[in-house]
Amino acid sequence: MNTITLRAALAVVAVSGSLVALAEDVNTTDGLKTVIESVAPLGNGLRYLSGGDGLIGYGATYPTMADTPANRAFAMENADHTWLQYAPTIYMASSKKIDRVFAVPGVDHGPNPYENLEFIIWGSGDGGWTWEEGKIDSIYRDGFDTANTEPGHSDDYTSLWVFKQSYDLFAITSGNHLVGYGQDSEGEIDALTEAVPEPTTMVALVAGAAAIARKRRK
Numbered sequence: 001m002n003t004i005t006l007r008a009a010l011a012v013v014a015v016s017g018s019l020v021a022l023a024e025d026v027n028t029t030d031g032l033k034t035v036i037e038s039v040a041p042l043g044n045g046l047r048y049l050s051g052g053d054g055l056i057g058y059g060a061t062y063p064t065m066a067d068t069p070a071n072r073a074f075a076m077e078n079a080d081h082t083w084l085q086y087a088p089t090i091y092m093a094s095s096k097k098i099d100r101v102f103a104v105p106g107v108d109h110g111p112n113p114y115e116n117l118e119f120i121i122w123g124s125g126d127g128g129w130t131w132e133e134g135k136i137d138s139i140y141r142d143g144f145d146t147a148n149t150e151p152g153h154s155d156d157y158t159s160l161w162v163f164k165q166s167y168d169l170f171a172i173t174s175g176n177h178l179v180g181y182g183q184d185s186e187g188e189i190d191a192l193t194e195a196v197p198e199p200t201t202m203v204a205l206v207a208g209a210a211a212i213a214r215k216r217r218k
Contacts, residue, residue: 026117030136035140035141040140042102042194045192045194048091052075052086054084059154060107064082076189079190083189086172086174086188087173093169094168097125100137100160103121104189105143106154106188106189111157114176115187117157117159117176118176119189120172120176121134135162135177136160142158143156172192
């Protein structure tokens with residue numbers, strides 16, 4: 001069973017006729033997600049702590065770097081197509097507690113949701129004693145690279161994972177939240193990053209802060 005469905009929708013009506021847009025849906029255990037046709041609003045990269053199997057690559061080329069702690073950190077701390085393979089579990093740290101992270105894939109072939117979403121992101125706020133399994137909130141066509149090249153497609157289907165609470169420790173494990181696909185025992189990931197608020201979110205935050213300020217002045 002394929003998890004992708006293509007929907008034809010009437011987009012814009014012009015004088016010369018109508019334009020038809022195709023929307024791509026990905027079926028996940030967190031609901032049907034329509035791929036957002038834009039670049040993900042990536043923030044700062046999280047810090048690598050440990051984990052992975054040491055295989056480092058760039059797009060479909062691997063290995064590209066020797067397996068050292070410094071190179072593992074280089075592969076994981078920046079969204080740049082340089083990925084680290086797992087399992088074992090990869091652990092990442094945030095400098096502040098956050099309730100959402102972007103998972104930027106790095107694939108050795110693809111792209112398709114099976115390759116680009118073959119991981120599960122977990123969050124912990126107590127040093128790893130307890131963990132919350134994240135949920136996919138949204139999926140973006142591109143993480144940061146829109147080029148129609150093999151490396152340029154490596155970051156396709158960048159996913160935003162959300163949590164019920166804010167955490168400063170995150171784990172990347174094998175598995176997925178896809179419906180209808182199998183699962184490899186290994187996968188590749190480029191980075192975990194903070195999420196930059198979208199313009200509409202920023203407007204809401206500013207409006208909320210202004211309302212609080214007005215209330216305090218009364």
